[in-house]
Amino acid sequence: MSNMNIDNNVGALGITPPPVTTLGVQPNAPTLPAHINDSFDATTSAIFIANYGDNHRYIRDEERWLHWDGRHWNTDIKAQQLSDALEDMRNKLIANQSNYHLKEIAKKLANQRSLSQIKKHLESRNELSLLSYDCDSHEHLCALENAVYNTDTNQLVYDPVRIRPLFLTRRFPVAYSPDATCPSWEAFLRQIFCADEELIRFVQKAVGLSLSGKVLEEKLFFAYGSGANGKTTFFEVLNRIFGSFHQEIDSTILIKSKVQDQRLALENMANLRGIRFATSNEIPERATYNDMIIKQLCSRDMIAAKVVFKSVTPFMPTHKLWIRSNHKPLFNVHDGGMMRRICLVPFAYKVPESERIERFEDTLIREKAGILKWIVDGWKLYQKEGMKLLPESMKTALNEYAHECDSLKQFIEERYIIADYATTALKDFTANYNTWCKENNFRSSNARTLASELRAEGYEIAVGHGNARNIKGLGLIE
The missing domain is CATH 1.10.10.10 (Winged helix-like DNA-binding domain superfamily/Winged helix DNA-binding domain)
Incomplete structure (x- = not known):
């Protein structure tokens, strides 16, 4: 059995959430505000907030709605869940035949113009408003399919009443199971890393680092090896496990060019907000790392980023960067800041053509619960051991790489x-x-x-x- 602790108390989260009202169980008759003779907008909004407000939030600076489905906060695409809630409210108001004002509100809600008007009004209500930095703001927490995991205490919290006020919008689309195993995944790792147990242990710790939103290591994990060596399968599986905590970034921002696209760099950096597992794929042959960008992306320092048509917004990094490539980018080996960041993970094995399986990641992902536990165990290994000592195979590979550069x-x-x-x-x-x-x-x-x-x-x-x-x-x- 795992030594994972299960705790539904608030202390397990390491924070004190605000009080919670209901869990979204909608009454047959809506709760009414104190004053129902106010304007249509004010009265309708008050009724909605009293009865449905716990399950809906509007992120003002991103102009999007969130919806609580009973376990998770999700982006409400085209505000469909909001529309459904307003329709449910209208039906219940119609059923309430005792109040003239409520029946008039119900009639208005049947009109598309009035419905759009009330949606716009709800966007302005402070009770429903958030800013993007209110979401996913707890670097020590990560949401799983069935719980929230506290990386500081290694405790799991399952209680939705405690989870909802945290506004965790990113999650692993995998349920945690303390008894889950992943024999095929582990056999795959032994194969692609040539049965180098020291290297496999390091990789497990490096992947486990991405559970936490804290940048504990200023490292660039560089997965290098020629084709047909398992790199693509390895990352495809992990990308799926990390779900919305994963983000792919454009490799062109990581290398030097005669004309640097500053806009592209700022937009890619903006996409890293709240991300834990960042990846980039394929660096051109004989390219040279953009030292400034690499240092910025592999740092604890605040990142300045920009979304299109919006101002530059700084944020604290939460991601760990992995690059996979068949080519080794050049870098300045005389720059101590670059040398201490680069961790070259060698993918030295070449899968024989007769053993190659098309889309093998689809087979491995069947063990997703076990792979998630493997990642959690990697985080615990890191907490215990750190990663100051590199495996001999990584030391050799890095020395060769440095000499080539x-x-x-x-x-x-x-x-x-x-x-x-x-x-x-x-x-x-x-x-x-x-x-x-x-x-x-x-x-x-x-x-x-x-x-x-x-x-x-x-x-x-x-x-x-x-x-x-x-x-x-x-x-x-x-």
């Missing part, structure tokens, strides 16, 4: 000797380096940047005659 080191190894007696002019070194970069599809650099990187590697830059700068310890191979 280290154009300066490769250039020196090819063109220079390293000796105490040697010296070379920084100006000549820079010119030779940029020519080499052009030939090898690396980005060129300037003397100032190269001098800084050379010093970081332990080389001394001395000023000689005429203020010419020379690199000590390097000599051009003749």
